[in-house]
Amino acid sequence: MYHALAHPARRQILKLLGSGPMSAGDIADRFEVSKPTMSGHFNVLKDAGLIQAERDGTTIRYRLNASVLEEAAAAILDLMGTGKGVREQKGDER
Amino acid sequence: MYHALAHPARRQILKLLGSGPMSAGDIADRFEVSKPTMSGHFNVLKDAGLIQAERDGTTIRYRLNASVLEEAAAAILDLMGTGKGVREQKGDER
DNA sequence: CCACTAATTAGCGAACACGCTAATTAGTCG
DNA sequence: CGACTAATTAGCGTGTTCGCTAATTAGTGG
Numbered sequence: 001m002y003h004a005l006a007h008p009a010r011r012q013i014l015k016l017l018g019s020g021p022m023s024a025g026d027i028a029d030r031f032e033v034s035k036p037t038m039s040g041h042f043n044v045l046k047d048a049g050l051i052q053a054e055r056d057g058t059t060i061r062y063r064l065n066a067s068v069l070e071e072a073a074a075a076i077l078d079l080m081g082t083g084k085g086v087r088e089q090k091g092d093e094r
Numbered sequence: 095m096y097h098a099l100a101h102p103a104r105r106q107i108l109k110l111l112g113s114g115p116m117s118a119g120d121i122a123d124r125f126e127v128s129k130p131t132m133s134g135h136f137n138v139l140k141d142a143g144l145i146q147a148e149r150d151g152t153t154i155r156y157r158l159n160a161s162v163l164e165e166a167a168a169a170i171l172d173l174m175g176t177g178k179g180v181r182e183q184k185g186d187e188r
Numbered sequence: 189c190c191a192c193t194a195a196t197t198a199g200c201g202a203a204c205a206c207g208c209t210a211a212t213t214a215g216t217c218g
Numbered sequence: 219c220g221a222c223t224a225a226t227t228a229g230c231g232t233g234t235t236c237g238c239t240a241a242t243t244a245g246t247g248g
Contacts, residue, residue: 002100007236011096011173018175024195037237039196058194058245066174076099076167079108080160101206118225131207133226138205152215152224 001072004048009033010041017051017064024060095166098142103127104135111145111158118154 004010009031016027028038042062045051049068054061098104103125110121122132136156139145143162148155 002096002105003235005170006096006100014173018173025193028195033236034238035195036197036239040236043196055244060195064174069170069174073167073170076163076170079105080112080158080163097205119223122225127206128208129225130209130227134206137226149214154225 001048001050001068004044004050005072007041007044009038010045013041013045013062014050014064014069017062021054021061021063023056024062027062095142095144095162098138098144099166101135101138103132104139107135107139107156108144108158108163111156115148115155115157117150118156121156 005014012031013027016022016030024039024042025035028035031038042051042053046053050065051062052065054063099108106125107121110116110124118133118136119129121136122129125132136145136147139156140147144159145156146159148157
C-alpha cells in the first residue's frame with residue numbers, strides 16, 4: 001500500500017476522488033499520460049484497497065476508500081511512537 | 095519520501111529509531127541483509143529527510159526526524175479532504 | 189447484428205530498485 | 219606508520235515499475 005502512494009499520479013487520483021466519485025475517463029482526461037497507463041494506476045490503487053470500482057453502464061466509477069487512507073496515516077504515526085512512551089491508542093494528541 | 099516508506103526494512107529502521115538514536119552497525123545487526131545493503135537504506139531515508147546522521151568517532155549514529163514523519167501522515171490525511179474541511183466521508187458533524 | 193464508446197488487458201523497451209561481493213574512506217590505537 | 223574496526227561507495231545481475239501502442243472485453247443503441 002505504501003507503494004501505491006509512492007507515485008505522484010496515484011496520489012493525485014486519490015485527491016481528485018476526495019471530492020467524490022468520478023469515472024475512469026474523467027480522471028484520465030486530467031492527466032497527460034495515456035488511458036492504459038491510467039488504468040494501470042487504477043489497478044494498483046484498487047489492489048491496495050485505496051479505491052473501489054463500480055460499473056455504471058459503459059463507464060466505471062471509482063470511489064475513494066477513506067478508511068484505508070486513515071490506516072496508512074495511523075501506521076506512519078505509529079512509526080515514531082513506539083519505544084519512547086507506549087502509545088498504542090488511537091486518540092493521539094499532538 | 096513515499097518511496098522511502100515503501101520498503102519494510104526501512105519502516106523497521108524508522109521504528110527502531112523511534113526508541114532513540116542508534117549506530118549504523120547496531121541497526122544492521124538486527125537485519126538479515128548485508129551491511130552495504132543497509133547502508134543503501136540509510137541513504138534513502140537520509141535523502142528523504144526522515145533520518146539524520148552524526149559521526150561519533152568511528153561509528154555513525156542515526157537519529158529519527160519525527161517532524162518529517164508527521165508531515166507525511168498529514169499529507170496522507172490531506173488526500174481525503176481533511177485539508178479544506180470537506181467531511182462527508184463518515185458523516186462527520188461540525 | 190454491427191457500429192460505437194468506455195475501459196481494460198497484452199506485450200514491449202527503458203529506467204530504476206534491491207541485493208550481493210569487493211574495494212575504499214574515515215577514525216582509533218599499538 | 220601499520221593494523222584494525224566502522225561504514226560507505228563501486229560495480230554487477232536480477233527483477234520490478236512505468237510508459238507506450240495495439241488488441242480485447244463490456245455495454246449501449248441504430
